[in-house]
Amino acid sequence: MNAHELRVLPPVPPLRRHLPFGDAAGTPDRIEVTSRWFERGGRPWMPITGEIHYSRIPRERWSEVLGHARAGGLDSIATYVFWRVHEPEQGRFDWTGNRDLRAFIELAAAHGLDMIVRLGPWGHGEYRYGGFPEWLVERDDLRTRTDDPAYLELVRPLYAQIIAQLKGLTHNEGGPIIGAQVDNELYDQPDHLATLREIAEESGLLVPMWTATGWGGAQVPDTLLPLYSAYSEGFWEDSTVEWPAFAPFHFRYSEVRDDLTVGADLREALDGIATESTEPLEHDDRTPFATCELGGGMHVAYHRRPLVSPEDVANLALAKIGSGSAWQGYYMYAGGMQRTGAQGTEQESHATGYPNDVPQLTYDFHAPIGAHGQIRPHHHYLRRQHLWLREEGHRIATMASTVGGGSADPEELRWAVRSDGRSGYLFATTYQPPKRPIAAQPGVQFTVRFDEGEVTVPAAPIDLPAGVSVAWPLRYPLTADLELRSATAQLLTRIDDLVVLAATDGVPVEIVLGDGTVLDPPAPPGPDCRIDLDGVSLLVLDDASANRLYRLPFAGRDRLILSDAPVHLDNGDLIVRPDTEYAAIAILPAPTALKAEGGRLAADTGDGPWATWTLTAAHAGAIPVPVEPPGSATAPEPRRGGPMDRLSAPTDYTGAATVHIEVPDFGDADRALLRLEWTGDTGRAYIGDTFVSDHFWHGRDWDIDLTPHRDVVARHGVRLELLPWRGATGVWVDPSVRDIEDGIAIRSAAIVRIGSVRLSAATSAVP
Structure with missing residues (x-):
């Protein structure tokens, strides 16, 4: 018999009013921070936050992504404000298009989501120079990320511009902005972090929660709340590492919060400081256990391409709740695409002094919501946890964790x-x-x-x-x-x-x-x-x-919804996003009737408590497309680069196999993806002369969004340039997919058509 016993004691009451956070007394829906949990409106509260980068997602898709995030159980969004996105030339700021931070925050609020703004100035996020603009990097008279007066004189107008976009949107003004982060992964400049908060407040930003990333043994001043991370894999590890030493710890229960290895490659590469231990540090019991980067997936680098599964993501997140987390924050929650600017693509790379070469365009991160709106299994797995936290979070937040x-x-x-x-x-x-x-x-x-x-x-x-x-x-x-x-x-x-x-x-x-x-x-x-x-x-x-269960306010009240296809709300209507022609939807309590726009509904005549409909979306579903076998290809000689001498991504595609794919008409589909099941090393996709996607093969399908290129792709199709896998190169891929032959193989190709069907209640009256 495997019997276990444990004595649990009532938790120690939290410290209060000892931290420089929280709203002023009398603020409606007042947010306060104790030593053990957060409170809102006088009630314990467990925030659930997901990272979504507005500047990496087409503006016309913001609402869909935010809708899925809210339907997934998030109550807040975090987003980087990348400096180079908004001030590509010194003194010229741009807040238009998908750079419109204010519009993104207002739209998030319309979906019932709060906002944490990651102000920078440095942001990492696998962005070129951490988001620093080229004109700043070229200055050799600055000590960036310090209190160097010349650097601060450049930060002040940036912060003033950002904060002008936020005017009227902060929590104490009745808006959705509940917090702000200064810089990112800065571990040895506590005075500078404190200065950044002071500059932001001088510029008029008053928020109840001021944060900084606390991992890696970071020195965080008392004026900032340290937030932590937990990843089950890391593309930043060397290709000789079979499984990072830090990873197993995150699948056990422990009140220890820190992880010394996240960002360690940058510390070593850029600052020459090596992390000698993976043993976590003791934490400060005056602050609650809060996270902002629980791995919602994992990016890939050329030299190392992890295969983080939906089960990895969900089990790690649940382990943190069991360990005492008072704030669940995910990075990333929705993927996106790297921007292209005057200097070309804007990803971190060996060419820009980083230890890792990452894809030029793709920043999917295998997040719960993919770069092109794909809804992954861990969106559903995490929603189960978030439904529970929504119901019980006010009690769980006050509960202490005891490891048995x-x-x-x-x-x-x-x-x-x-x-x-x-x-x-x-x-x-x-x-x-x-x-x-x-x-x-x-x-x-x-x-x-x-x-x-x-x-x-x-x-x-x-x-x-x-x-x-x-x-x-x-x-x-x-x-x-x-x-x-x-x-x-x-x-x-x-x-x-x-x-x-x-x-x-x-x-x-x-x-x-x-x-x-x-x-x-x-x-x-x-x-x-x-x-x-x-x-x-x-x-x-x-x-x-x-895994099919949602709880959403629909037709005048909260309802339970069981759906085969992803759903979210838009202006009170239920939006269904099927990728198959048929999907079943059941609702409890049942509205008296539904009507559909963009699809057909057939009601089930069953007499159970659920009302069930079959949805037909003729414009959804996969269409197989023929692909000629790739011709011969020659891989360029492996190169190494960057400060840690790791394998560099190929730039020479003269020996690549070229594959042309004709794309059939995808009709009225809301979105169409070309999905390739293939093996090889790296690939690039072009529609006409436009470079639209790239892929470092790592065991998952390659999705290419055709939707923005509907007219051009109808005339020109898609051109792939593929380089062959060569095991001797030494690229690390997951053991489950490692046993492949050298060369290139395309096993299948299909146009995945994703529909959009709007359901509304014929009447909101419910018996």
Whole structure:
């Protein structure tokens, strides 16, 4: 028997009014920062933030991306303001097109999202010179990122320009801006970081939360709140590293916040300071455990091309909640495309002094929302966590985390309890990425002792399968008189008197009430597994259905929506984005009727609590396209470059195989992607004479957005220039895709048509 016991104590009350953050007394919806959590309107609050870069996304797609972010459960967005985007020539500022920061923030607010503005001046973000404009970099009389007076004289007009765009939009003015970050990954200039806040405030920016990136042992002044990161892989590691030493730590439970390795390559390359240890540093207990860069995916560099999975992203994020996180922040949440300016493409590269060559155009990051609006599985996996945090975040934020077990030893069960001393959640995991999996745990049972009794879950030991993470409720209040003592299913959300739980594949569902009654579900977990109790009902979904679940305000009230296709809101209507011709949608409570624009609806005549429709979108779906086998190709000789002498991306495509693809008419599709399943080294895509996409092969399909080029692509098709894979070059790819032959192969090509169907309620009245 794999029995575990833990005594949890009531958390220590937080320190208050000891930090220079928060709104003034009397501010509506006042934000405050304690030593352990955040508060809003006098209630504990757990922010959920995703990084989205307005200047890397076409302006006409902003609303769609922000809609998906809100539907995914985010309550706020963070965005870099890259200096070179807005002041490419000294003294000439540009806030037009997709540079319009103010319009982006106003649109985010219209979607119900708050904003954290990452002011720079230096931003990294895999941007050329960290976003510094060329005219600044060419100055050799400046000590940038310090309090050098000559540098600060250039920062002041930048900050003044940014803050002018924000006028009237801050939280204390009734707007969405709740925080600002100064600089990024600056680890040894605390006085300069403090100066940047002072300059911003002198320019008129007053926000309740001032932040700085705190990882890498950064010296952060008391006037800034340190935020942390956690990645399951890193393109910045060397090609000789099979799995970064920092990664396993993030799949265990620990109150330690720091990661010394993020940005370590830049410190070593640019400043000559090597990180000698991966052991995390002690943190300051006066500030809450807050993150801004939980890996929402991972970028690729030429020399190293990680394959971070949706499961990696979701399990890491849940581990941080179990470890005590009070602010879940993701980087990236939506991908984009690198800009092109007067100096050409604007990615970081060996040519600009960086240790890594990254793609010239593609900045997809395999984020939950892809560079072209693709909705990935981890958008759904994370939404499950966000639904729970929306419902329970005010309680979870105040709960302290106590680690029950789990070291670097993969045989030791990893578990923790997050508790307020009377109730809480039990976390356990058997998940690590497939390159270093850990085994199932047989015969597992836990006993958690509170001040007022104890809870044993499950009643009889169970086997916890490999590759899962769970968060089970302990003593959850169902009504004023009824308690859910425990459940081996995870809380998703609550709507009126309906509590929604999600089963975990391979884990038997056990539900125990406060008096010890064990409930017998009337059906296997799924949309029809409903248990009615006195004053409350429980709905127990299966794993697959939980991944389809949304909670959105539609037709006059919050509703649960089960959808095969991604959905989001726009002006009160439900927008469905199918990539197949048919999709099922179910809603609870059911509106009396729906009408569709851009598709056809057929109602299901079933008599269950859900109203179900089948959506037909004739303009959606994949169209296979023929591709001639690539001809012969010759790879250029490998080159090395940059300050760490890593493999450089090829620039010589004279030996590339050229492939031409005719593109059929994609009709009324809202978006059309050319999706290639291929193997090789690197590729470039052209439509006419325009360079539209590039790809460092790493095991995933290559998506090329055809939508902005509809007319040209109809005449000219797509031209690919492909360089062959050569194993001897030494590029690192994931072990799961490493065993490929040298050369180039295109296994399939298809036009993926993504539809847009607007659903509205024929009447908002609900019986």
